[in-house]
Amino acid sequence: MKRSQVILLIIVGGLSLWLGLWLSRDKAPAPIPENISSTLLPQGRLLPEFHLVNQENQPFSRDDLVGKWSFLFFGYTHCPDVCPAALTTMQWAWQILGNNKTHQNIPRQMVFISVDPRRDTPEVMKSYVKYFDPSFIGLTGELPEIDALTRNLGILYAYTPEGKDGKNYSVSHSGQILLIDPKANLRAVFSPPHEVDKIVGNFISIVDYVKE
Amino acid sequence: MNNRYLAIISLAVTTLLSTPLYAADLDVSDAWVAEAPPMAAVMAGYMTLHNKGKTGIKIFNVSSPEFKSAEIHEMTTDANGMMSMSPIPHLEIKAGKSVTLAPGGYHLMLYGPKTRYKQGDKIAFKFVLSDNTSMEVKAQVRKKVGHAMDHGHMDHEHMQHGDMPMHEGHEQMDHSMHNN
Numbered sequence: 001m002k003r004s005q006v007i008l009l010i011i012v013g014g015l016s017l018w019l020g021l022w023l024s025r026d027k028a029p030a031p032i033p034e035n036i037s038s039t040l041l042p043q044g045r046l047l048p049e050f051h052l053v054n055q056e057n058q059p060f061s062r063d064d065l066v067g068k069w070s071f072l073f074f075g076y077t078h079c080p081d082v083c084p085a086a087l088t089t090m091q092w093a094w095q096i097l098g099n100n101k102t103h104q105n106i107p108r109q110m111v112f113i114s115v116d117p118r119r120d121t122p123e124v125m126k127s128y129v130k131y132f133d134p135s136f137i138g139l140t141g142e143l144p145e146i147d148a149l150t151r152n153l154g155i156l157y158a159y160t161p162e163g164k165d166g167k168n169y170s171v172s173h174s175g176q177i178l179l180i181d182p183k184a185n186l187r188a189v190f191s192p193p194h195e196v197d198k199i200v201g202n203f204i205s206i207v208d209y210v211k212e
Numbered sequence: 213m214n215n216r217y218l219a220i221i222s223l224a225v226t227t228l229l230s231t232p233l234y235a236a237d238l239d240v241s242d243a244w245v246a247e248a249p250p251m252a253a254v255m256a257g258y259m260t261l262h263n264k265g266k267t268g269i270k271i272f273n274v275s276s277p278e279f280k281s282a283e284i285h286e287m288t289t290d291a292n293g294m295m296s297m298s299p300i301p302h303l304e305i306k307a308g309k310s311v312t313l314a315p316g317g318y319h320l321m322l323y324g325p326k327t328r329y330k331q332g333d334k335i336a337f338k339f340v341l342s343d344n345t346s347m348e349v350k351a352q353v354r355k356k357v358g359h360a361m362d363h364g365h366m367d368h369e370h371m372q373h374g375d376m377p378m379h380e381g382h383e384q385m386d387h388s389m390h391n392n
Contacts, residue, residue: 077252084256084356130249
């Protein structure tokens with residue numbers, strides 16, 4: 001092989017490599033920033049359709065997640081320990097974000113979804129979520145609709161046997177807080193124990209990462 | 213002579229038996245009940261128990277005039293991350309050891325509050341111990357605290373501290389929640 005042919009081969013090879021990389025530049029996700037410690041879905045995953053009601057007994061569906069970032073937590077109001085702790089963390093995250101100079105204007109909402117609709121009527125949900133923040137959303141509804149969401153999102157729950165009066169049952173459930181992006185894609189999963197600094201820090205990094 | 217000794221000994225033994233020994237050995241600190249949203253049907257109580265005696269102490273029964281019923285619950289997380297509360301028949305505090313009831317771990321499960329309790333309210337509990345004596349524990353209602361509010365690396369300068377009682381009850385959360 002002549003020397004000029006070798007050089008040509010190197011040039012052609014180099015050009016193809018560059019062309020290949022250039023063409024695929026949109027497909028490969030940017031590397032995940034190191035400071036994100038939650039489970040991140042680089043491409044996101046669209047939530048299924050669902051039809052629930054909010055604390056005002058108004059319909060709430062997947063469309064209501066579009067246009068803003070949503071933090072979702074699944075639980076029940078007869079939960080004295082895990083749920084108030086998670087909602088308090090969300091309350092603090094909400095307030096810290098509200099005072100954050102760079103990210104306070106990012107549209108966002110905090111959503112508590114009941115896995116115990118038998119006891120959690122919209123009225124009960126209203127007084128419950130309002131205690132944490134007047135802006136918080138509390139969803140309840142038919143079990144099949146709730147299940148459509150929990151199954152898709154990997155949230156598990158189970159009822160314990162009922163007590164003597166049939167009311168004191170409790171609900172075992174997953175403790176993750178889920179982050180949904182403004183296109184209704186699941187974007188990140190925060191596992192318990194929940195730390196407000198971690199949630200706020202990760203949220204800011206994820207918003208910046210998705211924007212890029 | 214012998215009779216006098218016997219009388220003294222029997223008096224001493226009687227005094228000893230009538231003293232609530234276990235209650236005297238059990239130190240309760242930082243007892244609090246988490247303030248709950250209005251209409252909450254269940255509340256949770258927390259505290260640190262220290263057994264300074266030489267015998268293990270069990271708490272068999274908890275009651276309070278402020279609630280319909282009370283139980284000691286343990287929070288467990290299974291391999292799938294599902295968190296469950298279940299009543300335990302008794303809570304044992306081994307000799308010389310401490311047990312902390314804190315969010316995410318052990319707690320008093322308090323069913324049916326008689327009224328809406330708010331931050332600052334005092335709630336009395338009666339514990340029945342394994343020597344069949346009982347002791348009274350007073351707890352204060354506090355707002356729930358979140359987890360691990362260390363102020364190291366976030367911009368908290370505009371946080372409204374008045375709205376967030378992060379100091380009270382903060383410490384025991386740091387200890388217990390990591391274990392669960």
